Amino acid sequence: MMRALYIAKTGMDASQFQLDVVSNNLANVNTIGFKRSRGVFEELYYQTLRQPGGQLANGSTLPSGLQIGTGAAAVASTRIHAQGIPSQTGQPLDMQIDGNGFFRVLLPNGTTAYTRDGEFQRNSNGDVVTAMGYPLNPNINIPNNALQITVSTAGVVQYTLPGATAPQTAGTVQLTTFINPQGLESTGGNLYLQTAASGDPQDGDPQTDSRGAIKSGFLELSNVNVTEELVNMITAQRSFEMNSRAVTTADQMLQKLSNL
Known part of the structure; x- marks a missing residue:
């Protein structure tokens, strides 16, 4: 009994x-x-x-x-x-990953973390950072006097300066995929860390090697x-x-x- x-x-x-x-x-x-x-x-x-x-x-x-x-x-x-529903914001630094992949950000201790949260902003130095202030890896800097910012589906960030007609390239947003994303460690703050279960990170440009495309002006909602x-x-x-x-x-x- x-x-x-x-x-x-x-x-x-x-x-x-x-x-x-x-x-x-x-x-x-x-x-x-x-x-x-x-x-x-x-x-x-x-x-x-x-x-x-x-x-x-x-x-x-x-x-x-x-x-x-x-x-x-x-x-x-x-x-x-699974992919979350896109929400249009109209902000050029709001980025949604349409497909596989994670944004790469650098933590203060030098560790690389990964996120699907594409709500980016510019800090006082012009660096593109998350809401918690973590910069993209590699870092992308946009001058404070930039008039127009665009992000292509391939992740290329461009801007124009006062008096100039040709756009300047600030850098390319990199994406990372894992063979087993379920093996990533959740740390809070919309961040993941690599583990032995997730496999090694596969870094590269958007729209290459099964990585998704970048949709500027959109955010991926919770699934x-x-x-x-x-x-x-x-x-x-x-x-x-x-x-x-x-x-x-x-x-x-x-x-x-x-x-x-």
């Missing part, structure tokens, strides 16, 4: 984890470039009371065994890197589907309730045994 209590407890823990994942998805429904997560679960080990295929005393074998599971557990949370997340929330809630009901039922049965 005690086995049922512990099995139901693992089910409640798994449901709580699923609710945590759903809550984080819903909390970031308005976060630019956010990719929703999905909980991954597995069944726990089985207690084998009779081995399948075991031999009986009469020489025949068991067609099936007697195994009792011990519950479920969360083993991973994977990112769903969270609110309706789907609400369904997942209800499922997690009902699963928690059923497992808690199993705990109550097992407790009542133990109570009757103790009263005999």
Whole structure:
């Protein structure tokens, strides 16, 4: 009887984890470039009371065994890197990646981080930076007196100066792809870090080697589907309730045994 209590407890823990994942998805429904997560679960080990295929005393074998599971557990949370809906802003330094790839930014400690958040601005030095002040890698600098800024689908950033007709090139926005983007480490701030699971970064220009194109004046919205997340929330809630009901039922049965 005690086995049922512990099995139901693992089910409640798994449901709580699923609710945590759903809550984080819903909390970031308005976060630019956010990719929703999905909980991954597995069944726990089985207690084998009779081995399948075991031999009986009469020489025949068991067609099936007697195994009792011990519950479920969360083993991973994977990112769903599906394309988010584009939102037009009209700002030339707002960039959406149409396809695969991540923007490369440089952190203050010298580490390279990766993001899908293309909401860039110019700092006081004219460098193109994220909302947190992290510059693009490689750095792109646009003079303060630039009159017109354009970003092509190939990532080429150009501007014009007062009195000039020919545009000047500030640089090219680089994109990075990974063989396993689900293996990237989420650090907050819309940033990811490379890990052994993600594989080595493949850097290059947009529209080359399966990298996406740059859409200037657009931002990629979160790919969270609110309706789907609400369904997942209800499922997690009902699963928690059923497992808690199993705990109550097992407790009542133990109570009757103790009263005999």
